[in-house]
Amino acid sequence: MFLNTSKLSKLDATLKAAGKSVIAFSGGVDSSYLLYRASQVVGDDIIAVTVRTPYMSAHETEEATDFTTKYKIKHQIVDIPIPEIIRYNPTDRCYFCKKTLFGHIIKFARENGYKNVIDGTNADDLNEYRPGIKAIQELKVISPLAEAGLTKQEIRKLAQKVNLSLWSKPSMSCLLTRIPHETEITDKILRMIEKAEEVLFNFGYPGTRVRIHGSIARIECLPGFINKIATDPNRDEIVDKIKQAGFTIVTLDLEGYRSGNMDRLL
Numbered sequence: 001m002f003l004n005t006s007k008l009s010k011l012d013a014t015l016k017a018a019g020k021s022v023i024a025f026s027g028g029v030d031s032s033y034l035l036y037r038a039s040q041v042v043g044d045d046i047i048a049v050t051v052r053t054p055y056m057s058a059h060e061t062e063e064a065t066d067f068t069t070k071y072k073i074k075h076q077i078v079d080i081p082i083p084e085i086i087r088y089n090p091t092d093r094c095y096f097c098k099k100t101l102f103g104h105i106i107k108f109a110r111e112n113g114y115k116n117v118i119d120g121t122n123a124d125d126l127n128e129y130r131p132g133i134k135a136i137q138e139l140k141v142i143s144p145l146a147e148a149g150l151t152k153q154e155i156r157k158l159a160q161k162v163n164l165s166l167w168s169k170p171s172m173s174c175l176l177t178r179i180p181h182e183t184e185i186t187d188k189i190l191r192m193i194e195k196a197e198e199v200l201f202n203f204g205y206p207g208t209r210v211r212i213h214g215s216i217a218r219i220e221c222l223p224g225f226i227n228k229i230a231t232d233p234n235r236d237e238i239v240d241k242i243k244q245a246g247f248t249i250v251t252l253d254l255e256g257y258r259s260g261n262m263d264r265l266l
Helices: 005-018 029-041 058-070 093-111 131-138 152-161 187-202 226-230 235-244 261-265
Strands: 021-024 046-052 075-079 116-118 209-213 216-220 249-252
Touching (some): 029 152, 093 116, 226 235
Parallel strands (some): 021 046
């Protein structure tokens, strides 16, 4: 794939202009490549900040820590509880969540002498329904990847080019996206989902979502996984382990993974 080098130049220019900055770091492909590039361009003037909440997978935080350790990048984890404004998983949850999380990151930046806050929004995100983007724009967070016009596919290619092992990592989202709107968020529900998805990850199904409907687990697989999981010789063991997480019924959604699927059930 041909990449317009002017996009990379624009990215570097934005990072240099931002100066001493905090990068909101989730551990996903976009923020990982952004953090890596910033470390090359800006050096020690950047720090990664990961906000750890009960509705973020522990696996994602561990990968974020491993990444910053490997590339010797400063990293800070900020712990916050479930914000009360999203306790019942409202339809505008993403807006209020981003507003809260980035509020904490901005507070960290101010208290520690960092000039700007940067995030990994890419150009494709701007063309999708993402209420959280409105929140970060209101907070004046800088999105260098989006400003440079870099798409998800281009970012993956750039990450692969510099040998970042996570270049092909499936996109992930917070655990709240697995829960129907207007449902009270409890630690029990979050841990059920997290444990069930960890089971599927360990059996070779990365990026698989487990949507929860009461005590029913509805599995949404990435393309190519539906037939594989249905005929998996370890299927009974997978089902048993998911039930051990707290579910009573385990189902496989034949439509597969759809981003924002819970929003379609409104």
